[in-house]
Amino acid sequence: MPPIAAPIAILSALAEEQAGLLQHMQGARDVVLAGRTVWCGSLWGQPVVLALSRIGKVAAATTATALIAHLGVGKVVFTGVAGGVGDGVQVGDVVVGTSYLQHDMDASPLFPRYEIPLYGRAVFAGDDGMCGALQAACNAALVRHRDRAPAVHRGLIASGDRFVNGATEVAALVGRLKAAGHTPLAVEMEGAAVAQVCADYGVPFAAVRTISDRADDTAHMDFSTFVQDVASVYAQRIVENLLKTLSK
Ligand code: ADE
Numbered sequence: 001m002p003p004i005a006a007p008i009a010i011l012s013a014l015a016e017e018q019a020g021l022l023q024h025m026q027g028a029r030d031v032v033l034a035g036r037t038v039w040c041g042s043l044w045g046q047p048v049v050l051a052l053s054r055i056g057k058v059a060a061a062t063t064a065t066a067l068i069a070h071l072g073v074g075k076v077v078f079t080g081v082a083g084g085v086g087d088g089v090q091v092g093d094v095v096v097g098t099s100y101l102q103h104d105m106d107a108s109p110l111f112p113r114y115e116i117p118l119y120g121r122a123v124f125a126g127d128d129g130m131c132g133a134l135q136a137a138c139n140a141a142l143v144r145h146r147d148r149a150p151a152v153h154r155g156l157i158a159s160g161d162r163f164v165n166g167a168t169e170v171a172a173l174v175g176r177l178k179a180a181g182h183t184p185l186a187v188e189m190e191g192a193a194v195a196q197v198c199a200d201y202g203v204p205f206a207a208v209r210t211i212s213d214r215a216d217d218t219a220h221m222d223f224s225t226f227v228q229d230v231a232s233v234y235a236q237r238i239v240e241n242l243l244k245t246l247s248k
Helices: 015-024 057-071 128-139 167-179 191-201 219-247
Strands: 008-012 026-033 036-043 046-052 075-084 094-102 123-125 152-159 184-188 205-213
Touching: 008 015, 008 057, 008 219, 015 036, 015 046, 015 219, 026 057, 036 057, 036 219, 046 057, 046 219, 057 075, 057 191, 075 128, 075 191, 075 219, 094 128, 094 184, 094 191, 123 191, 128 152, 128 205, 128 219, 152 191, 167 184, 184 205, 191 205, 205 219
Parallel strands: 008 046, 008 075, 075 205, 094 152, 152 184
Antiparallel strands: 026 036, 036 046, 075 184, 094 123, 094 205
């Protein structure tokens, strides 16, 4: 008998993104881990675990740790929304994270700004193969939004425990990161924490983020409407394409 493949964890930030996937899940059974309801089953031929990360770095790290340590997931994929901060990264575009950094990590002067103490680095890489598969899944999933064909970008995602919601704030944040040699495409609140947990356990990780806002003064308004109308649809299509590819 072939060995049973370790399940892929699909972590979603928002219940709207998980709902469509859960409807398609076969043999779904729920398990409670660390106070979180997690769904185990299969999707498009792949053993899968669906979980909500909750919001913020600690909640997301706890979720990822529980899935790896208790359910033995072999890969982690994160789907969510983000604020676009890179040049040309527009609302409706998608960013595949090839690297992750915590923009609110600052243990200077003991360690260089952004470096995770005792890891000797600020940036964690996304898994190459998963990033490539996610990019292909995105290319096949996106539809025109407000008369524009969305673009798929690949690059650095910056995470922090803050909803970035101001033009001055975002300019300062990006300016500081660039001065330290980091050019982020998007900001969100979980990815780099999950990347760090996955690196600790040696589990391949990649995240895909649909851009809901530009992290400026109207970010909170753009965010809510976008999540309802676009992000949940994209998340489902991207994950479906990804899992179908992995089944081939
Ligand atoms: N997620 C979506 N938009 C965001 C923003 N502007 N800041 C942080 N996280 C986000």
